[in-house]
Amino acid sequence: MLGVIGVDSLDGLLGDIPVEHRHPSLNLAPGLSEQELSSVFGAIAAENASSSNGYISFLGAGAYSHYIPSTVRAILQRGEFVTAYTPYQPEAAQGTLQVGFEFQTIICQLTGMEVANAGMYDGPTAFAEACLMAARVTKRNRIGVLSTTDDRLPDTLRAYSKYQGIEIVSIAPDATEIPDDLACIGIQSPNFFGQIEDVERLTDLAHANGALSIVHVNPTALGMFKAPGEFDVDIVTADGQPLGVPMAFGGPYVGLFACKKAHIRQMPGRIIGRTTDTKGRTGYALTLQTREQHIRRERATSNICTSTQLIGLMVTVYAATLGKQGMKDLANLCYQKAHYAASEINQLAGFSVSGKGTFFHEFVVTCAGDPARINAALLQRKIIGGLDISERSDNGMLVCVTETSSKADIDRLVAALSEIGVTA
Amino acid sequence: MYPDDLKYSKEHEWVRMNGNIAEVGVTVFAQESLGDVVFVDLPEVGTDIEQFAKFGEIESVKAVSDLFSPVGGKIVEVNSEATDNPESVNTEPYGIGWLIKIELSDTAQLDGLMDAATYEATLD
DSSP states (O other): HHHHHHHHSGGGGTTHHHHHHOOOOOOOOOOOOOHHHHHHHHHTTTTSSSOOOOOOOOOTTTSSSOOOOHHHHHHOOHHHHHHHOOOOSSGOHHHHHHHHHHHHHHHHHHOOOSOOOOOBBOOOHHHHHHHHHHHHHHHHHHHHETTTOTTHHHHHHHHHHHHTOOOEEEEEETTTOTTTTEEEEEEEEEOTBBBBBOHHHHHHHHHHTTOEEEEEEGGGGGGOOOOEEEEGGGGEEOOOTTTTOOOGGGOSOOOOEEOOGGGGOOOSSEEEEEEOOOTTTTTEEEGGGHHHHHHHHGGGSOOOOOHHHHHHHHHHHHHHHHHHHHHHHHHHHHHHHHHHHHHHHSSSTTEEEOSSOSSSEEEEEOOOOOOHHHHHHHHOOOOOOEOOOTTSSSSEEEOOOOOOHHHHHHHHHHHHHHHHHHHO | OOTTOOEEOSEEEEEEEETEEEEEEEHHHHHHHSSSSEEEEEOOOEEETTTOOEEEEEEEOOOEEEEEEEOOOOEEEOOOHHOOOHHHHHTTTTTOOEEEEEEEGGGGGGGBOOOHHHHHHOOO
């Protein structure tokens, strides 16, 4: 081959690199065997504070600890799914496409919305794209975001919209009036502080001003609370992580995105449709691709590329394993345990659970002292405390309780806080 | 293929005059190039449009194209047949597949368009 291209040695290919930089010494340690390597990384992993070495966690704020049934891993690891590419060739991707279609169907059922896409990157980017979609639909460039959202939602929107002439306007959750030139009101419910927002009232307010209503939800909560679709919401987004995806240090996750059918042509992401082939057999294919960048280029609804279909598969298997009743039972467990924890913590001297409204499985504790110090003390007792949110709420700690916490675990947290609170 | 009583723009739209009203659609060449039309996005009645400005979009399974108005004026009618049954643009582009009707602001603009023979020559 070197001869064919007229080069006399391998070094000849490197001619453009100065000789002194061609073969630098890398100072790597000698290679390890697989057994030795396993041992090295095993020791590093053992330093993690996780449930596998005796820690219990009450940390949520966007990534949630839920039990993942073994069905998820069993199907996820099948080579047919793990190695499948983005399904642009339907004749070679019916398995992937069918799973994606069922994924979309489940999202519609959970959210009460008419159409859903095959997944976005994660929750915050789904939210940002929803806001941009609202701007396109309404032809307005001012985006309202409720002040009670996770900061990462408007931050991600800001990153996406930086050069698009978009202005982000903060809206108070109890606002009775909004500017009449907003493209949307972006609501997170449950909000960052765990409280359920008045989605119905805010949606009516948005619509009265010609704006769209975007609601960013926690999909686990949909097993208990009214589906946003019932409030005439225009777009629903969420992070799919709570549905069968490990927390995994922040990703990969999958963003959920659903909207009204009337807006389907402005929806970003891939959409899978069900149809029949030339022999009349049911088949699946990507559809409405004229929204996407490989056809519309710079005028596409989004520049999203990488497919999160594999993570979507995990969500699909998880939801199918739990079923409708399972989702209800799960939501109820989280709700009951969180309310038990909140009630017990509220009785501790120096601690109080703030937030007057309804909450699902997260609540803010106003602590006896600096949450950072309390968390350090908790960690020494092998308890991972809630998120320190003292920047947004004085001495505030956002505590999350899911079905993975037993009553004994919660009692252990309460006892620890009681001890720590006295000395804080 | 290219009726003599129509005028044509280089963006493959045609105009049929009826008094001061211009009926506008896309040519046989346009619908053939696009393939099966699946969606037509048209503006609202009452919109003012300038000559050669974009007034909408036409989508087929594999492509999206902008629609450019061959004449300027006020849009007085929009064809719901084209939006409800986009395949009419393929089957009868000069008939029931028309897209919009414009009340002309300046009849001199018609001089900027081609006749059938000139237009057909540009297609080679």
